[in-house]
Amino acid sequence: MPDLVLDYANCLSDRIGDEGLDPAHLEASLSAVAEHGEELDAMRAAGETAYRDLPFDPARSAHTKAIRRLVDDCAGTYDTLIVLGIGGSALGNIALQNALNPVTYNLLPDGIRPGPRLFVVDNVDPMLLGDILDFAETVDPGLSRTLVNVISKSGETAETAAQFITMRDVLINSLGDNAHRNIIAITDPSRGTMRSIVDAEGYRNLPVPDGVGGRFSVLSPVGLFSAAMCGIDIEALLDGAASMDAPCSRRDMTSNPAAMLAFLLIEFTKxxxxxxxxxxxxxxxxxxxxWYRQIWAESLGKQVDRQGNEVFAGATPIKALGTTDQHSQVQLYREGPNDKVIGFVDVRKLPRDLTIPTGLDVENLKYLQGVSFTTLLAAEKRATEYALVESKRPNFTITFPTLDAYYVGQFIALWEIATSYAGLMLNINAYDQPAVELGKQATFGLMGRPGYEEFNTKVADTLGPSDRVIPRNG
Amino acid sequence: MPDLVLDYANCLSDRIGDEGLDPAHLEASLSAVAEHGEELDAMRAAGETAYRDLPFDPARSAHTKAIRRLVDDCAGTYDTLIVLGIGGSALGNIALQNALNPVTYNLLPDGIRPGPRLFVVDNVDPMLLGDILDFAETVDPGLSRTLVNVISKSGETAETAAQFITMRDVLINSLGDNAHRNIIAITDPSRGTMRSIVDAEGYRNLPVPDGVGGRFSVLSPVGLFSAAMCGIDIEALLDGAASMDAPCSRRDMTSNPAAMLAFLLIEFTKxxxxxxxxxxxxxxxxxxxxWYRQIWAESLGKQVDRQGNEVFAGATPIKALGTTDQHSQVQLYREGPNDKVIGFVDVRKLPRDLTIPTGLDVENLKYLQGVSFTTLLAAEKRATEYALVESKRPNFTITFPTLDAYYVGQFIALWEIATSYAGLMLNINAYDQPAVELGKQATFGLMGRPGYEEFNTKVADTLGPSDRVIPRNG
Structure with a gap:
């Protein structure tokens, strides 16, 4: 089976001049990158990158068997699946669903749809949850065919806890003593607040594996259960991820797509x-x-390096969509500050195509007629690549041979391992998120949680009343 | 009626030290900003900012009457509305729909839903259009209750033309001689390729007003027709936009939210x-x-200033979502490079709230119980604001008194006028998009459109075959 292809020619100085990387510099960096490879292997052996073991036994079989058992158990029983989670407990779920099921998935009638409707509620916006709840109650007044999947390692994430407490209550009001049957939890297998609730209430559950951080957890039960419920081939996902392990372990950067991706992006960052x-x-x-925005931002955005020196490292991941953003962002990408690297992703052969029909007798539009959408899409992408190179803007392309679960698995593994390389290249810890803590504590303070009172005062002292307001009486 | 509120206290040095703007500098800039106000007035008088007239008569009445007539004409006739457009002919439509209708809108049953299902097809991805078409044909096999709204000023935008030719053919195959009745075009009222088609085929149609660029057109028929079809109060949208005109025309920046917003963001850019x-x-x-991403990126990202000097001006707009991105981007925003300004948007009183119920006997989660979602959401936002200030990251907040069409109209006008100010502050032309042209021409060349052959060669010469590929045989 062919692999994802990374083409980085448009990053080099022979294409884009001084704005690009000198091929000689790339040569000269080969040994340093090989050393990062050694270090990554050592970290893996020490269990510090447990995410890499998810596509392999024993973790893989344990997870897929447990997931399969639950999915079979649920077969034909539920029309709506509501996932409660945030950050790493939601972004992967959404990404898999949108990548591998049609955009109209939730609209398809029962029977045609390969699984329950899926809603991933990753915020505490009451309109979001309220609208979804209204809909669920409209199509399933007793909620007996509605399954809630709460995902939280600790159970203490405020947003997920708030959603969970609310949905649990709604289910109890509808289903009484049977409510626990309509909740499946994915949480720490042995400790924590959600674990205690699961044990006390008797929910079916799956583990968040030890040592796998939220943003690296999509190929664990966290991301795979909802995918499997919606008919996605999780074995193919894992096969794809597994297949990227050896290429991304090569010492020679010129044949290691993860090392090359990390090297290019970190060099350009510098x-x-x-x-x-x-x-x-x-x-x-x-x-x-x-999903990429989280793994790249949260892993690499670090104030201190591994020796504790202040570095304010990091890169800003930005999402864009072709061709759509040609009509929104490309003007800036070509003529604005030359401070970006554009990563295209394309698909050589989409599972479905449409042909633009002939028969509209308008001279200016003849060139489109009889041509396929994928031909037009490919021309637009190549034209944009060309226009960026003309403006000396570095860019690269990752090509999927086709769009299926196997290659989505490859893409995920590629970026996960690239993130590990990038962490070493920046000499930072890519696996923590210390800066998130202060906001959590301040939220607790503002919400009156015992033990966090000091933050209430701190927030008031720092933000005070503002007189910098328009309108002033606003 | 209260207005949107802009609070910029967290941009100033008394809050965030040297990373912030000195209030004295702000004082010192007042006269320059007042001059930009004079210049904007002159531009308006010369008809160079025609977008500002859209919420006022005679443009307003002409548009709303024509829209109302068409919407009435369509009442009860269509269950599905498919908008074909891209960039400024799609982003505003999507934004209005998502802002003012529930996230489950398309799922609601006929009769409960206040208008037809809405799909905005803003790409030439065959899976996107194919899936939507499949769905439309499933619920409406003859397509008699499916309305296509094509939006293109010229009719020559390749993506929209490709979609249009395809959908027109599908409708003809289903509806024969009546197909033209299921197409409504929004296009140039007097010239262009789409105008000729409209006249030849007899489509009902609405105008893209003269002098209003795509990214400034949401409050014209371009954005308002699909909104009105879906039950959105377009008069309230226009009332809101109109109400921002006077505040955003004030000479004193400290009471002019558009001038202040532009000043802050351009100062920080510099x-x-x-x-x-x-x-x-x-x-x-x-x-x-x-929608903001387009108006900010495409208006301000310019290689040359108004005198033709190379400046590579511009700022990179980035979208994020609270609280969701606290668990994805805030680590970077606090600890990464201090190269951002964070603009929060919040709503004082959402139209709907939920209370987190009591009754889960878990000590650690007691603090959430009995509290409303909006209280938690507000605490999270304030905590994040506090955490950013602690890290000396500039940020501001735009507060909606509530979420309705009036304030969405205010928000749109605020950013449109801020963009005009920002253009003057950067001394660039904010109303063109010259860099988009090359990609369009290269697309024509690659697609074999007569007259563009040279670009086919140019692309091949520039991009050539690449040997910088992993895997090499890929």
Whole structure:
């Protein structure tokens, strides 16, 4: 089976002049990158990158068997699946669904749809949850055919906890003593607040594996259960991810797509191009750009390096969509500050095509008639690539041979491992998120949670009343 | 009626130290901004900012009457509305729909839904159009209750033309001689390729007004027709936009929200913070961030200034969503490079709230119980604001008194006029998009359109075959 292809010719100085990387510099960096490979292997052996083991046994079989058992158990029982989670407990789920099921999935009638309708509620916006709840109650007044899947390692994430407490209550009001049967939890297998609730209430459950951080967890039960419920081939996803392991372990960067991707992006970051656009030419892949936004931003955005020196490292991931954003962002990408690297994603052969019919007798539009949509899409992408090169803007392309679960698995593994390389290249810890803590504590303070009172005062002291307001009486 | 409120206290040095703007500098800039106001007035008088007249008569009455007539004409006739457009002919339509109708709108049964299902097809991805077409044909096999709304000023935009030729053919195959009745065009009222087609085929149609560029056209028939079809109060939208005109015309920047917004963002751009995040704490407002991405990127991203000097001006608009992106981007926003300004958007009183119920006997989660979702959402936003200020990251907040069409209209006018100010502050032409041309010509060349053959060669010469590929045989 062919692999994803990374073409980075448009990053080099022979294409884009001084704005590009000198091929000699690339040569000269080979040994350093090989050393990062050694270090990654050592980290893996020490269990510090447990995400890499997810596509392999024993983790893989344990997870897929448990998931399969639950999915079989649920077969034919539910028309609506509501996932409660946020960040790494939602972005992967959304990305898999949008990549591998039609955009009209939720609209398809029962029976045609390969699984329950899927809603991923990744916010505490009451209109979002309220509208979804209204809809669920309209199509399923007793909620007996509505399944809630709460995903939280600790159970303490405020947003997920708030959604969970609300949905649990709604189910109890509808289903009484049977409510627990309509909740499936994905949480820590042995400890934490959600674990206690699961044990006390008797929910069916799946594990968030040890040592796998939220943003690296999509190929665990966190991302795979909802995918499997909606008919996605999770074995193919894992096969694809597994197949990227050996290429991304090669010591020679010129044959290791993860090392090359990381090297290019971190080199450009150091040279004043810290804005990293991911721009699929395929609507289905657009949500994968949101998943990428998290893994790239949260892993690499770090104030201190591994020795504790202040570095304010990081790169800003930006999502864009081709051709759509040719009519929105490309003007800026070509003529604005040269501070970006554009990462195209395209698909060589989409599972479906349409031909633009002939028969409209308008001279100016004859050139489109009888041509396929994929031909036009490919021409638009190539034209944009050309226009960026003309403006000396670095860009690369990741090509999917086709759009299926196997290649989505490859894409996920590619970026996960690239993130690990990038962390070493920046000399930062890519696996923590210390800056998120202060906001959580301040939220607790503002919400009156015992033990966090000091933050209430701190927030008031820092933000105070503002007189910098328009209108002033607003 | 209260207005949108802009609070910019967290942009100033008394809050965030040297990373912020000195209030004295703000004082010192008042006269320059007042001069930009004079210039804007002169431009308006010369008809160079025709978008500003859209909420006022005679344009307003002419448009709303024509729209109302068509909407009445369509009442009860269509269950599905498919909009064909891209860029400024799609982003505003999507933003209005998502802001003002429930996230489940398309799922609601006929009769409960206040208008037809809405699909905005803003790409030439065959899976996107194919899936939507399949769905339309499933629920409406003869397509007699499916309305296509094609939006293109010239009719020559390749993506929209391709979709249109395809959908026109599908309708002819289903409806024969009546197909033209199921197409409504929004196009140039007097010239162009689409105008000729409209006249030849007898479509009902609405005008793209003269002098209003695509990204400034949402409050014209371009954005308003699909909104009105879906039950959105377009008079309230226009009332809101009209109400921002006087405040945004004030000479005193400290009482002019558009001038202040532009001044802050352009000052920060000049000081190494050219990344401008718009982060609504409200799912419904998230698509407005896509609309903002276009107007900010395409208007300000310019290689040359008004005197023709190379400046590579511009700022990179970035969309984010609270609270969701607290678990994805805020780590980077706090600890990464200090190159961003974060623009929060919140809603004082959402039209709907939910209360987190009591009754889950878990000590750690007691603090959430009995509290409303909007209280939690507000606490999360304030905590994030606090955390950013602690990290000396500039941020501001635009507050909607509530979420309705009036304030969405205010928000749109605010950013449109801010864009005009920002263009003057950067001394660039904010109303053209010269860099988009090359990609269009190259697409024509690659598609074999007569007259563009040279671009086929140019693309091949520039991009050539690549040997920078992993895997090499890929």
């Amino acid at each position: 040279r004043g191009k810290p804005n990293h656009v991911l721009m699929p030419y395929c609507n289905a892949l657009y949500s994968l750009a949101d | 000081r190494g913070k050219p990344n401008h995040v718009l982060m609504p704490y409200c799912n419904a407002l998230y698509s407005l961030a896509d």
